[in-house]
Every structure is written in C-alpha cells, then in structure tokens.
Amino acid sequence: MRRLWLLFAQTVTVGLAFWFILTTLKPDWANNAWSIGHSAGPSPTFKIADTSVKSAAAQGSYRLAAQKAMPSVVNIYTSKEVQRSRNPLLNDPALRRFFGEQAGPRAERQSSLGSGVIVSPEGYILTNNHVVESADEIDVALADGRNVAAKVVGTDPETDLAVIKIDLQNLPAITLGHEDAAQVGDVVLAIGNPFGVGQTVTMGIVSALGRKNLTENAFQNFIQTDAAINPGNSGGALVDINGNLLGINTAIYSQTGGSVGIGFATPISTVKSVMESIITQGQVVRGWIGVEPQDITPELAESFGIKQKSGAIIAGVIRGGPADKAGMKPGDILVTIEGKPVTGTMEMMNLVAQLTPGNKAKITVLRNNQEPTLQILVGKRPPSRREE
Structure with missing residues (x-):
C-alpha cells in the first residue's frame, strides 16, 4: 500500500512539473488542451473589429470636410x-x-x-x-x-x-456657410498654397471673432484662428467641419513671416456682400455721410461729462457733406442708424456703408440730453487712396 501511494505521489509530481513547463514555454498548447478538455462548455464571446464601421480615429477625422472643399480651392x-x-x-x-x-x-x-x-x-x-x-x-x-x-x-x-x-464651366463651387455659423472654439480648416508647396490643409479652432484695427483696410471684422496660415495662403478658404466656407484667409500676425498661430480671415458676411456687388456691378458701392467718428472711451466720456461709456461720437463733420447739410454737429453721439444701434466706429462705418446712395436715412443722435432724428440724404463713398 505504501508503495502504491509513493508511486501515485511521484506520478502527480511529474505531471504537475510537466504542466508548469508546458504553460510557461508553450501557453497556446495549454490553452488548446484546456479548450479540448472543456469542449462541452459555452464558447467565449470576442469583440472583432468590423471593417464596415468607422474607427474612432476615422470618426474624429476631418477628411470629408477637406474632400468637399479642396476641389473648390x-x-x-x-x-x-x-x-x-x-x-x-x-x-x-x-x-x-x-x-x-x-x-x-x-x-x-x-x-x-x-x-x-x-x-x-x-x-x-x-x-x-x-x-x-x-x-x-x-x-x-x-x-x-x-x-x-x-x-x-x-x-x-x-x-x-x-x-x-x-473661362471654364461646371466648376466645383464651394458651399457658403451661414453668417453666424462661426463661434469661438469651433474647429476650422485652412486650405491654400503656402510657400508654393501645393494645396495644403491645416486645422485649428476659431480663436476670436470681430477682430479690428489690424490692417489698413477700412472695413474690418476678422475671424481669428490658430490654423496655420502662411504666405501663399492669402485668398484661400477657411471652412467648417462640414466643408462650408466661413471666410477668406487674409492676414497673419507674425514677427518671422511664418505662422505663429495668429491668423485672420474675412468673414462670410463681408465676403457675400462684396462678392455680389463686384459680380453684378463690377465694383462695391457704399453709402457715405461725411463724418469723422471716434470711439467713446471711459476716459473720453469722463472728460466730456458723457454718461454713455461706449459708442461713437462725431469728432468732425465734412463741410458740404450729407451730414453737414442735415444738421449733424461735432460732439453728437450716434445712437441708431436706420433703427440699428451703434456700438462703435466700426459698427457705424459698416451701417453707413450698407445704406443706398441717393436714399434718405434716419440717424438718431444724442445731443444735450435729447435724441433728435436727422434725415440724411446718403452720398456715395469716395474711393480710398489705394483705389485712386
């Protein structure tokens, strides 16, 4: 009996040693042996990638927007x-x-x-x-x-x-986005030809809206983005994640000549009106009333005793101009133009530019704590020095 027990113990020890060696050196053999020995049990469920379903990386890609917009650039x-x-x-x-x-x-x-x-x-x-x-x-x-x-x-x-x-027909025209579509934080793509290397797509976000006083342009309302814009990108497209046009890449802020993450695009609201005027009339015709506006600052308001802390004040009136003929005076504060509030000089210039020359416009001003409404016969804005 003792001999049988000793033989059993030696057999078990050798078997365990063999199993240890097998699982260490050939684990796949051990797994196969385990599955064969348990073939009567339920099979485990494995997650297998389905090639017909987009991966997470593909779902986070902007390739569809790029593919839609690139043929138009x-x-x-x-x-x-x-x-x-x-x-x-x-x-x-x-x-x-x-x-x-x-x-x-x-x-x-x-x-x-x-x-x-x-x-x-x-x-x-x-x-x-x-x-x-x-x-x-x-x-x-x-x-x-x-x-x-x-x-x-x-x-x-x-x-x-x-x-x-x-002189070509049936060209792939880009889809224009909505005027109020761009919001700070939105992902955008810049498409253009930087440094002449060929068509290139860069990605960033809308960093800010309504940037002004950045260039010599009289009318500024830029979209700021950190999508890389370099020399050669000028005139290219800034599009949203659906490939719709949000603006035209126009300028960069840089001390080196290359992108430092501060680029500016002219928004689609400006682009639409300018484009339609040029195509239909060959030029852009804007309204003009003949004044020199100045932004109201807290310091200016305090020095002149003005309660209003923002807006536009008339610093000068051109003699013989539409505003002068209507009775506008230096020191008047613009309140509304055709019922639309004036928040600053840039807003005032944009509102006046939208007026039709030859028509009369109602402009309300603040003067001596009263708000008279002036009827001004709108003139045509003279060409800028760059146009002459």
Whole structure:
C-alpha cells in the first residue's frame, strides 16, 4: 500500500512539473488542451473589429470636410513688370534726378503666389486684392491639375477682396456657410498654397471673432484662428467641419513671416456682400455721410461729462457733406442708424456703408440730453487712396 501511494505521489509530481513547463514555454498548447478538455462548455464571446464601421480615429477625422472643399480651392500665380534702374542707387527718384538716367531703366518681372476659392460654377473666383493687385498676368491652377488664365472682374481694397474669372464651366463651387455659423472654439480648416508647396490643409479652432484695427483696410471684422496660415495662403478658404466656407484667409500676425498661430480671415458676411456687388456691378458701392467718428472711451466720456461709456461720437463733420447739410454737429453721439444701434466706429462705418446712395436715412443722435432724428440724404463713398 505504501508503495502504491509513493508511486501515485511521484506520478502527480511529474505531471504537475510537466504542466508548469508546458504553460510557461508553450501557453497556446495549454490553452488548446484546456479548450479540448472543456469542449462541452459555452464558447467565449470576442469583440472583432468590423471593417464596415468607422474607427474612432476615422470618426474624429476631418477628411470629408477637406474632400468637399479642396476641389473648390485654387492656386493663383501672378506676375507684373516693373521698371528698375540699372544702378541700384538710382532707384531713389531724388538721386535719379541729380545724376540723370545714365543707362536707362531695365524691365523686370516680379512673380507672386496666392490662393483663391471658386464661388460659382461659371468660373468666378474669390481671392484677396493684394494677391492680384497690379498684376499683368494671372494664372490659376485648379485642384484637378488644369491651368488657365484669369482676368480681374473687380476689386475692393477697403476689404482686401477681389473677384477674378476663368473661362471654364461646371466648376466645383464651394458651399457658403451661414453668417453666424462661426463661434469661438469651433474647429476650422485652412486650405491654400503656402510657400508654393501645393494645396495644403491645416486645422485649428476659431480663436476670436470681430477682430479690428489690424490692417489698413477700412472695413474690418476678422475671424481669428490658430490654423496655420502662411504666405501663399492669402485668398484661400477657411471652412467648417462640414466643408462650408466661413471666410477668406487674409492676414497673419507674425514677427518671422511664418505662422505663429495668429491668423485672420474675412468673414462670410463681408465676403457675400462684396462678392455680389463686384459680380453684378463690377465694383462695391457704399453709402457715405461725411463724418469723422471716434470711439467713446471711459476716459473720453469722463472728460466730456458723457454718461454713455461706449459708442461713437462725431469728432468732425465734412463741410458740404450729407451730414453737414442735415444738421449733424461735432460732439453728437450716434445712437441708431436706420433703427440699428451703434456700438462703435466700426459698427457705424459698416451701417453707413450698407445704406443706398441717393436714399434718405434716419440717424438718431444724442445731443444735450435729447435724441433728435436727422434725415440724411446718403452720398456715395469716395474711393480710398489705394483705389485712386
């Protein structure tokens, strides 16, 4: 009996040792052996990836927006001829008058690049004015590889926008977004041709709205974004996650010339009105009343004893202008224009610009604690210096 027990104990010990070695060196064999030995039990349930279902990464992708918008964004190449003196010192007009044109000027061609957005199937393309300004030749490269010459339909230096046209039909026009669609924190894509490397998509968010006093443009209401915008992106598209146009990339803030995460786009609200005016009339016609407005600051309000802490005050009235003829005076505070409240000088300029020249407009001012309403015959805004 003792011998049988000893034999049983040795057998169990050898079996356990063998099982330990097997599970350590060949765990898959052990699992197969375990499953075979328990084949009568229920099978475990495993999660297997379904290739027909988008992965989490794909669901978080913006490729559909890019695929929708990219065919509508074009690369623009311009060139113009400039006259330069053969002696670099004689490029200075004062020196040239003193020394004379000894060897005569030489002609040089300057090239630049930018981007544009197809806004209609008939070939109208929206871009920045500074992209095509003074250009002798404009070439457009479409996303499908075609290259075609373009001509300028009209420009608007005061918003730095321009419309050009190519002689092609059935083009992939971009879908315009809603005027109030952009909100701070929304994801946006910037599409353009930075540094001439080719069509590029960058991603960021809407950093701020209503940015002003950033450029020489008279009318400013920029969308600020941290989507990378670099030289060559000018005139390109800023789109939402559905591929709809929110603005035209116009400017960057940079001390190096490259993107530092502060870019600016002209919003679709401005783009629409300028684009429609240029296409239908060849130019943008704006209202004008002939005043010099100034923002009301807390300091200004305190010094003049004004209760109102914000808005626009009339600093000057152009003699003989529409406002002067209607009785507006320096020191008047603008309250409403055609019933719309005036919150500052930029708002005032935008409201006046929307008025139709030749029509009368009701403008309410605050004067000596009273609010008289003036009937002003709206004039046509004179061209800016850049347009002359």
